[in-house]
Amino acid sequence: MWARYYEYLKSHRPDIIITHNEEETKRVSDVAKVLGIAHYLLPDLRAEEGDDLRVFKEELDDLYRVLNDYYHAPKLLIAPQATIAKKLPTKKYFARETLEFGERIDIEKFKEKLYQWGYTFVDIIEAKGEASFRGDIIDIFPPNLVNPIRISLFDEDIESIRSFDPQTQRSYKEELEEVTIYNTNLVRDSELESAIARSSFDVFEKDIYSVGFWVAQREDITHGKSVIHTKEIPEPKSYKDIEVINIDNLIAHKNKPVKVCVKSPEIARRSSIKDLTKVTFIYTDAIINIEGPDEIIVSLNKRKKRRVKRVGVVLDELKPGEYVVHEQHGIGIFKGLRQIAILGAKRDFVEIAYAGEDKLLVPVENLDVLSRYIADSGSVAVVDKLGSKSFSRLKAKVKERLFEIAADIVKLSAKRALSEGKKILIPQDITLFQKDAGFIYTEDQQKAVDAILQKLASGKIMDMLLSGDVGFGKTEVAMNAIYAVVKNGYQAAVVVPTTLLSNQHYNSLHERLSKYGISVTKIDRFVSAKEKKERLQALKEGKIDVVVGTHALFGAEFKNLALVVIDEEHKFGVKQKEKLKEFSKDVHILSMSATPIPRSLNMALSQIKDLSEIRTPPDNRKPVRTYVKAYDEKLIKEVILRELRRGGQVFYIFNSIAGIEEKRAQLESLLPGKKILVLHSKISSSVTEKELVKFANGEYDILLSTSIVESGIHMPNVNTIIVEGADRFGIADLHQLRGRVGRGGKEGYCYYIVEDKEALTEEAKKRLIALESNSYLGSGAALAYYDLEIRGGGNIIGAQQSGHIKNIGYTLYLKMLEDTITKLTKGEIEEESEVELKLSVNAYISTDLVPEDRLKLELYRRLSQANSIEDVSEIEEEIKDRFGHIDEVTRNFLDLIEIKIRAKERGIKRISNYNQNITIEYADKKELIKAPSKDDDDILKTTLRYLKS
Template identity: 30%
Template sequence: KKGKALVVAPTFMKGESFWRDLQSMGEEAVLLPERELLSSGFYGGSREIFFERAEVLEKVLRSDATLVVSIKSLAQPVLQAKYWKALRLTFDLNTSMPLEEVTEHLVALGYERSYTTEKVGDFSLRGDILDVFVPGEEYPFRIEFFGDELDSLRLFDPLTQSSVETVHQVVIGAASESMMVKGLEAFPVRSAYEQYAARGLSEDLVKFGGFEQLLFLEESECMTRLEDIYEDFLLRLQSGVEEETQAAEAAHSLLSPEKLRQMIGHVPTLRFSRFHRGGADINLNGSLLPEYKGNFSHLAQALRERKLQGFRQMILIGEKDDILEDFLRGEELFVTRRETQVAEGEIRLVQGHLGMGFLEESEKIALYTRREIFGYARTKARRHFGENTRPIDSFFDLKPGDYVVHVHHGIGKYLGLTQREVDGVMGDYLSIEYKDSDHLMIPTHSLHLIQRYLGSDARTVSLSKLGGKDWQRKKERAQKSIDDMAHELLDLYARRSAEKGFAFGEDTPWQREFEMDFPFEETPDQLRCVEELKADMEKSEPMDRLLCGDVGFGKTEVALRGVFKAAMQSKQSLILVPTTVLAQQHYENIRERFMHYPIKVEMLSRLRTAKERTQILKDVASGAVDVVVGTHMALGKNVTFHDLGLLVIDEEQRFGVAHKEKIRKMKLGVDTLSMSATPIPRTLHMSLGSIRDLSILNDPPKDRYPIQTYITAMDDGILREAVLREVERGGQVYYIYNRIEDMERVLERLRRLLPEIRISYVHGRMNERQLEDTMLAFRAGESDVLLSTTLIETGMDIANVNTILIENAQ
């Protein structure tokens, strides 16, 4: 049946998987993120979530796209569609509207006024020029007025401020669901959803989007989950966190299971279920395929057997899966890439993505995806807002009054952005003030000549004189100091570079297969750093490279590709880490990554018994062990490597002086990769000066939301809800309290406030064994909350911890 469709999944993750499949099959579909608010009176939503929801709901109103939601989102009413349409702004060259009225309207739509328009949801006004960044648009709009008349419309690049293209019409929809509806201006934004629902201004999603049919994925699971969500919602309202009037208003912001059933009762519905008690209208007799988990030989055998049985077999592949085709051809399996109908006994390679394959015996059809072939589904990251943001050293972080340094003219004071006409052409210029009130106007296309002033005390800054020689003399003195230090350090490292190392060969087919096994999409920085690492390893000079990147940016994966390359040349690798917990974490991750390859991985730490350590040392000396993960124990006199080819040091700055001296001796003639999120100044300076090679991971994974940080007064209601929300979605929590003397008191308070939550604690005065045992137990999921001092910064990476509460953060 033709008609606008709404798809409902039990959870957001299952909905996201189905949405990806719809997109892969060419269907126009949008995914609505779940709305999360704390009911304790504290605003706890994510700015990025608001923008994504606003973009999706606008698309629902303007198109016939299929909407995919979780059951939780379906039960959350939204502001009536008529308000979205009435508040929407449309501009063309015939528009006439006072600028003051436009800015008021943008604020009502949820946009935030800022000095420059850099991020989604921002708008700025300079004279008669209005810039606004609309959710869903790649570039912000620049709208120029002449009085109340609109003069020009164009897109511009926020990085360079240059125009991208001229447009004839601009439609500005909501930036947030929390729009300023007439009569509710006095209410805080965080309670807008509740106010809409309580005053009859909201409606269900089915009515909002005019959906003509519903598709339920696992309806029984959906309704069971909604019952749990609603029961917990009522418990929170009755817990005394909310005042009585607030609780009454909040109760309207989530539909009960009974009301939701009534809401969808009149809509034609298709229900999908794995199990059905009665007779189904449609029976699909397919079954799941086994997972081959990277074992191409078993896959080839299954393909061969089904080919003989006359199955039509299709393999969905990605852009980087050419190695699979090469392997199958090597197994004398003929595969095709045609676009005609698949014939009996044919094996067809098709570029695309689905979350899971299937086997249909009666129709003799088999569809294989990455999940069956490799044991996981590699997905392309969903675009999140924030990709157009810039690093902190961007010029547009400057504000009038900040000091800047011009490469030719020296230190000046930034006064702001202004427009000037030069040779009949209007342009944007930066106004810089110098000594004696001299001014320099710099066009925006010359931004590369300017940097922010980074001196320690801006109050003592002396402005340079335009045209004077003082700035030139300062540059010459600085250059001499740099030359002297460089000479000293270069002499130190020249002795190391004179050593001859091992030149690794080019990548093997297994190397390409191993890299293809990575279950995530690499960032551009990761791919660049891997190439830099391999290029160094293939040289005869010993590598000495520093890899810098924030936590979670993928440093370990870069290192593992180097470790794998070393193993392919029968060279051993040592991965040094500062703590036992980190050693255990690396050991487990590396074993999982190498499980399909004949590479033996061992760990040297106190978690091994004396007997196990003795055997490991023998295997390391004989070459039976390929990769060793170890703490300072791996630097002992009794540790002898058969043929060490690569040394990877994680957080080198955390090792002691004696350990660093042993590391320095070990480095001679061995390729070395140091990894750190926070390198010590000397190490970083040597890398920036090209004495040590430097690779930087600037890009976070594209599917990671920015961290949301909130500062509030101590509130037991907020604390309890933040912990419960995280634990209910399967996560864990850090609670940071940095006074060991009072930790027992804080622990008792947390246990009274959260009796149903498992809480453990650690601090620096515990003995090492007890501390590490507690942290390992927390990592294994044996407790929900870890009360700790700041010692957790020592590199323990637990992906399941998504919330951190810091008491007395000052």
């Protein structure tokens, strides 16, 4: 594996080494690192001529960065065959520029340059290739840097250059003397622009990002260079690959110097090697294990998987025309920010329209009383009448119901926290069981397994939520808990929302556990009444160790149940989950969900739950290549035949039961002789299950169905999915459907088909481009934050609650649930009274400082939710860091928020002024104070002085 490359590179120095694939590229690179040979690494670009390159953004960013380096400072290039065979863009498309402290920048020219270099201009930077200009602050995320950079200007001179964290948007303290930035896409010129316009490729949106690479001038970069393909490298004569189990044994038994590859001196110092004097360390992240005539080289490193980033700054994306919920007045329509002068002082308000052309102006410092209206998918909001009592009556009803639900949850949780749980000792052979999985656990899987086993062994009851994207290995984690429980002499139950999942889990559990003498059965609606009765009796007598089932399991009796695993946790209501827990008061609970739980519910649940996350994709998972295409029979035929040629099968999603038979006839005439299975919700579940088993066994080529495959179905041989009418699905559903393919180590392909690209709404277009651009593993959370909330709306709390959610909106519903749980767990909390501020001062976030309304809204929302002076100070620092010097009206607004917080702490109801006379009103008294003048500054300072005294 390594020995060939090592022996060859010890005595040869070609200009270019061509490899078979990405894996081999990494191995050759590791050898070059150990030998100290400076080199570049090209990514494995597997795009076919004419493919939409948005899908290959990661590889392309990487390719352009490396080519920029290579053209400006050539050294050994290691390149996969598929990439180098394409011919690569010439040197004229690659540029770089160094910016230095104190240098003068012509902003307009610099902006134009970044545009020519392929940068996208945004309000807030989150990804490479983005730039943001906000007054005297410029943020840029060049492809050659790990973090984006923030440039502060004084007039046109660079006053400071600092890196910043794209998730928190906060700068690091250390200032940089200079920074070099590269172009992020090919440098545009008129020739390239017209080539893009003339091109006839079938892409969703024709621009430099989708077709630039194909139409640019390209050349064979191997021309005139010394080149070798790895297949031409001879077998080694003096070196051989070795497997290292114990480095100490190697040192003891071999009379040769041993070199050990390790990332840093710190790791070397803490390594398990007993005699550090016997080895020489090579500080590198390379992985290589070889033995030669006079040396041995081994590695302590492991290949690190990239973790999926958590969703960073979730912005307020309220747009005029959207529904909002006011905590007192109910559902209205958001009309946008309005600046209004009252008694000569300017302030910002949010305007909301209610029934009968009524309007409500909400001061921005009280934005925390507003939330987006989110209900179940398909719910239509009914706008309330301003001033009617109906909304407060609805809220009271919901509160009453929530109190019952929350009381049940908290009572059970309290009982479980106080009562001793069944102590599950960690089985001695657990590592053997893990090895038997057939793959190495990712770091996150191992952490989750360890956390669960420790909790089970603690003697306290476990109530754990395990979340992770589609196909990230949650089931394997759960199997460890099931194995431990059964080995301790107890039973386990796995509860799932659908019979399809029940069958799937039963098969995988049976296959994995039966060899250890663990009996597994299932109970769902496909099991006959006679069988169900027999199996329930066997559970009661303790003759069965593990049962998998749907809600058909509710009410089952067990001899000694210790663990309930709930899959697709968000599909069950809380009340249903409590039923499960009532199997036994001291049962351990493990809930699994691929849907990120909304933040506010997470906060409520974290008081009574353990949370664990899997954010690392398994080794063999590759991102699913995602394309958006207009409907074309030739394309459909080619896509399906390409999958069948590589021995796979295809999902074809057509979400209309009425038209599905006609679609089958179309496909049959297009693909004669291919076997097509049709499934939808009107086909009986027994037929569905039987047919799916046949499909899984390869008896059909294509599954034509409605979106029933969206949830939890695992078929590793299906690696292409076509979704017709994709513009009519929500973003979360499309992401879930895409997650059904690419699960067996083969690359998955997803085609979102639309009838007519030109007829799409702007929203649908944006949604589909977002899906096409964000196909990285684990993008579910980042992509579908709000949509997943919508999807989980009725499910997280229970379907019976969807009426309440429709009436008051999901966000307010969750906030009320959170308040109720908090009250029940932490004692009664007094209702917070709002402070009415009627100070006639100019106080708002100025447009000169923050020009974008959505960014202003985000800051207003966060400031309105600030609970302490520290919160306000932090946001003030952030505004200064992100937008530059804070002007007077913005500072006045920050003072106003401080006044609101301090007044709330002192139980003040209202603060108002007339000229320089300021009135402070408590519930039972009034106080009058006087400012030196009626200037804004004096009014605010005098009020703050009073509140601090």
